[in-house]
Amino acid sequence: MIVRFASIESLFYLAALIAIIASLKVVTQKNTVHALLYLVVSLLAVAVCFYLMGAPFAAGLEVIVYAGAILVLFVFAIMMFGLKNDETKYAPQSKGLTIWLGPCVLAVLLLVALLFSFDSADIQQQLNATVISSKEVGILLYGPYLLAVEIASFLLLAGLVAGYHYAKPDAQGGHL
Numbered sequence: 001m002i003v004r005f006a007s008i009e010s011l012f013y014l015a016a017l018i019a020i021i022a023s024l025k026v027v028t029q030k031n032t033v034h035a036l037l038y039l040v041v042s043l044l045a046v047a048v049c050f051y052l053m054g055a056p057f058a059a060g061l062e063v064i065v066y067a068g069a070i071l072v073l074f075v076f077a078i079m080m081f082g083l084k085n086d087e088t089k090y091a092p093q094s095k096g097l098t099i100w101l102g103p104c105v106l107a108v109l110l111l112v113a114l115l116f117s118f119d120s121a122d123i124q125q126q127l128n129a130t131v132i133s134s135k136e137v138g139i140l141l142y143g144p145y146l147l148a149v150e151i152a153s154f155l156l157l158a159g160l161v162a163g164y165h166y167a168k169p170d171a172q173g174g175h176l
Helices: 008-028 032-052 055-082 083-089 098-119 121-129 134-141 146-169
Strands: none
Touching: 008 032, 008 098, 032 055, 032 098, 055 134
16 A cells, blocks of 8 residues: 555655765764764665666675675774774764664665565566666676776775775884
8 A cells, every 4th residue: 555655756765865864974973883884774775776777787786896895895994993992082982772773764764665666566667667787787888988997997906005005014013
């Protein structure tokens, strides 16, 4: 019954609103781990937006590459740089499970929007009409956009080298 009132546009705007709210919470959080929780929700909301625009391949890549692999790298960076020691002095301490309330509410809203889109035959019919296959994406990435893909890979390599250079201990044996 409620599914009839949910259109593809309203679900898209709900997912976009969740992405905006979560992204704002990412940059306003004082604790890095709390910001990472909101970043996961933001990336998942962007994946839902991709799915609702008829690009399930891009949505899957968003979840696998960004929400999976990149966030694991962020967690390793937090552990490697030891940011917890600095944050415990200045960040307000939260007690109990209240820290999980915001990301969980946003994630549940996102899940409801996604389940509505799966359950509605009308929405599924609209989505199937505009599906872009992975073969078409590959042809474009390694065809006319090959130079852009290679430039992006060189920029990522330069960022990796710079991150290693700044993270290595100095010659006197101290950290950073």
